Amino acid sequence: MYKYLQLFLFCVFVNAVSFAQTNQVEAKAAYLLAEESYAKGDMKSTVQYLDEAGNKLGSVNAKILYLKIMAQRELANADQSYFAKLDSTIALFQKSPDVSTFNEDKVLEVAKIKLQLKKEIDQKKIYDESRAGISGVERDYPDWPLGASLATLRDKHPDVFRLLDNKAYKSYIMGNFYIIPNADNGVHNFTIVNGKLHDFIAQLYNFQNDGTEHLKGKEAFAKLSEDFQSRLGKQSPTITNRTDCYIEDFSWKEGAKVVILSCNFYTSGNSSATIYIIDHSIE
Numbered sequence: 001m002y003k004y005l006q007l008f009l010f011c012v013f014v015n016a017v018s019f020a021q022t023n024q025v026e027a028k029a030a031y032l033l034a035e036e037s038y039a040k041g042d043m044k045s046t047v048q049y050l051d052e053a054g055n056k057l058g059s060v061n062a063k064i065l066y067l068k069i070m071a072q073r074e075l076a077n078a079d080q081s082y083f084a085k086l087d088s089t090i091a092l093f094q095k096s097p098d099v100s101t102f103n104e105d106k107v108l109e110v111a112k113i114k115l116q117l118k119k120e121i122d123q124k125k126i127y128d129e130s131r132a133g134i135s136g137v138e139r140d141y142p143d144w145p146l147g148a149s150l151a152t153l154r155d156k157h158p159d160v161f162r163l164l165d166n167k168a169y170k171s172y173i174m175g176n177f178y179i180i181p182n183a184d185n186g187v188h189n190f191t192i193v194n195g196k197l198h199d200f201i202a203q204l205y206n207f208q209n210d211g212t213e214h215l216k217g218k219e220a221f222a223k224l225s226e227d228f229q230s231r232l233g234k235q236s237p238t239i240t241n242r243t244d245c246y247i248e249d250f251s252w253k254e255g256a257k258v259v260i261l262s263c264n265f266y267t268s269g270n271s272s273a274t275i276y277i278i279d280h281s282i283e
Contacts, residue, residue: 141187153190
C-alpha cells in the first residue's frame, strides 16, 4: 500500500513539474510574440500576448509590465479611454517584487510616464468638465450664443447675412426662421424670437451614397451618441420609422434649454446627423 502511495505521489509530482514547465515555455512564447507585435506597431496584440504570458506564469513581473506600459502608452496617445488601464499597470509595475532589480533606466522611464499621465488625466478632467451639460454643448458653437441679438449675429456672420439680404435668397427667410444658403456641416438654420437667437440646427455629418446598410452613418452616430451621453447623461433613443427614412433621436433638457441629437438613415442610402439646441426661455 505504501509503495502505491509513493508511486501516486511521484506521478502527481512529475505531472505538476511537467505542467509548470509547459506553462513557462508558453509564457515565454507569448512574451516573444508580444515583442514582435510591439515592433510591428500592433499595440493591442502586444497587450493581449502579455496578458496571456502573465496568465501562464500565474503572475506578472516587471519585464512583462514594462512592455505592457509601453504598449498602453501608445494606445493612450490615440485613445484617452486607455488612461485608466495605463495608470493601473504603472501602479502594478511600481509594486512588483522584482522592480528593485529591474533596469534602472526603464524604471525611470516609467516614472516619467506616470508624471506625464497624471498631467494628461488632470487636463482631460478639466476638458470633460468644460464639455459637460448643455452649457458645454453650447460652447461647441461660440459664434451662435443662444439669446444673442440679431445685430450681434450679423456682426459675427457677415457673409451669411450678406447672402440672406440678397433678393435671390428671399425664400430662405420664413418669418423668424432663417435657412443659411449653401450650408454644409455646421449651423444651417436658426430661429429669431423677439430679436434674439432662440434655437439653431447644426449638421454634424452627411454621408452621401452610404448604402442601404448605412455602415458609415451607423459607426459615426454610435460614436456621437456615446460622446453626447457621456456629456449629458444616459438616454434611450426615440425611434421613428418613416417610408423614406429611419430616425433615432436623443433628447436632453436642463431648465428651459433642450438639446436633441438626431440621425436620419434614408432608404436612398444617405445618412446624416444633426444637433438641435433650443432655449425656451426666449419668448
